[in-house]
Each structure stands twice: as structure tokens, then as C-alpha cells.
Amino acid sequence: YSENIKQLPPDPLFGIKTRCAKDTRPEKVDLGIGAYRDDQGKPWILPSVRKAEKLLHESDDYNHEYLPIPGLKQFTQLAAKVILGDDSKAISEDRVVSVQSLSGTGSLHLAGEFVAKFFVPKSSDESSKATIYVSDPTWANHIQIFEHCGLEVQKYPYWNAATKSLRIKEYVETIQKAPKGSIFLLHATAHNPTGMDPTEEQWKVILKAISDNGHLPLFDCAYQGFTTGSLAKDAWALRYAIDSGLYSFPGVLVCQSFAKNCGMYGERIGAFHVILPEHNQALNSAVFSQLSKLIRSEISNPPGYGAKIVSLVLSHPELRKQWQQDLITMSSRIMGMRKDLVAELQRLNTPGVWTHITQQKGMFSFTGLSPSQVQELAEKYAIYMSGNGRASIAGLNPGNVKYVAKAIDAVVRE
């Protein structure tokens, strides 16, 4: 069998991290992996999380026992309220099934397994698969997660590189042409990698087309509160899809990550929510039991530490207030860095237009740099970013932004 096991290339994003770590040049800059860094370029433990950890360590709940299979109930209930809103009709009507997941990736994987099993088109063909449409481009892991779950993965046009804007017309046409009952993966906020979200008006057109054509929306929300600093603003699209009463979906799926907005990347803390179209106790309970079986067979039960910390942050009034402040600290630092980078490029008269960097939102900027320019940045200047020109703006700080601008200026002029 060993001849079947072929060597694969390293993961493109984690591969950048490894290359950057090996680089001994002191001026090196890591704009690869999407993880927040402070003004000194260091990982940041949110003050709200630090306080919650202290409270947990001092409490009777500080142990390393197993959690129940679907996770910590207090956490999943609070997580649902954070994403759907305190006054969510779906929650008050008992239409939400929530389970804990291994961060956003684990949530997407559960969603993939769930739709692969229960959202298969009715057809005489035994091999027919559920089809999921993802944006072109999208976070690279989306495609392999869904393929791994046995889904057929298709793309919908999203980004127009020439105009640095959305291909909204082709996007909507793809929704209209997709076979009824397809699944559409939507980035809830801070689209990765482009940093460009639909406007509210565009969201309405997209959601209407999904609803009119009988598709299932799946929101991936990895950056709530991280984009604008406001939890409500960053969840606008998905709350509107669920609560406005204007759409009729067979359900809405929501994948939620606390990696970025709580800075708890390595603790793998997230949730998966299934929002049913109407109250149905039997279906609610059946969905919960099926998700529990998937979790049991894959991870037995989810990790407890992050769930306890996030529950404290969300439920303790003082910590919650601090968290909201922390979200503003992170989102405004990133927005500030976008402005500084553009100002510096303009000061240098760097050829090209750079204002898209301040129009884009969230952790990333799709800079428009070509693969060869990206390679030159790494080789000559020790500046690392994804080959598609995606830069993690969180890696910029007052100490390196001028250096990065100067290097971009040099590679663009070559």
C-alpha cells in the first residue's frame, strides 16, 4: 500500500509561517497567517480573556473533566446570542440548534458532514452529492474541508481583480442557475482573502436570489467584532437573512469561531448553529442528536478550557464590557495600519492605486501584488505574504510599516 501514499506539498499558509520562522534577517515581517499582533508585533492576550482565565483558575469549575458531547451548554447558548443577537426571534422561538465545535474549521467540517448526509438532492442516481458553492476566491481550506466531507464544490464569481470590486451580476446569475437545493457558503463579514464584503444592498439581492431559488445559506463567521469593532454590525447580513422575515430558506447554517475575536486561536473554540425555518420540537431534537453523533464519532467531546473562558467573557458584565473594548482596540489598530500603509505608498508615489487597502475590511488586504512580486518581497526584503497577494494587515505595526511600503514600492517599480 505504501506506493499509494504520495508526498504532499506543505500547506500554503502554514508553509509561509515556517519559512518566515527560519529566516534569520532581523527586519523580517510576517504578513502570512491571519493572527492579530500588537504594536510590537507580538501575540496579544486580550485583557478580558486574561481576567476570565484568572477567575476560572480561582473557581470551583477549574478542572479538566470531559465536557458533554455537544459541548458546554452555557457556552453554546451564549455563543448563539452573540451571533444571532440578544433579541433574536429564532432563539426565542426555539428554532436554533447549537453545538460546540473545534473552532471555525471544526464548525465548517460539522456543517460539511451534516449537509453531505442530509442535504443530498433527491435523485435516482445513488452517487449524487450535495453541492456547495464557494466564492472565487475563498479561504483555501474551505475547498478541502468540503471535498473531504464528500461534497461537490463549485465556485461563484466574486472578485474582479481589474476593478477591485465584486462581480455581483455574475455572482447572482450563478445563484439563479445553480440546481435547486444547492448550498451557498457566505462569508458573514471580512471576506477572506479579499477583505471586500457585499454592501447591504448587494446582500439583499444575494439573499433574495438564494431564497427564490430554494438554496441553503451557510454563513461562515470567523471575524465577528473584528471587522468594525461592533458585534451587531459584523453580524448584520446573517441576522438580516434570519430575522427580516423576507426570505424563505430550508434552514440557515452558521459556523462561528472565537479564534480571532477572543484571540484564542490555539484553544479551538467555536460553535455550529442550525436555524430551522419554523419551530419543530421533534426536528430540533433530531438535528441535535445527529450532530451529537457526528461529534462523538470524530472527537468524542470538545475541549473545555476555551469554552469556559469564553463563557465567562460573555456572561460576566465587567468582562463583557472589557471584551467590547478589546474588539475596538484590535479592529481600530488594523484600520490604522491600513491607513498608514496607504499614506506611505502615496508619499512614495508608488505606481498604481492603493486606496482599495483602506476600503477592504478585516484582517486581510488583497493587495493586487503578483506572485512574482510576492516572491521578490520574501527573497529580497524578508516580507512574507500569501502567493495570491493577500497580506495580513495585523502583521504591520508602527515599527515596520514604512519598511514594508518601501519594499512594495521597489518591487512594483521593477
Ligand code: PMP
Ligand atoms: N473561515 C475563515 C474565512 C477563516 O479565515 C478562518 C481562519 N483563518 C476560519 C474560518 C477558521 O479559523 P479557526 O478554525 O481558527 O477558527
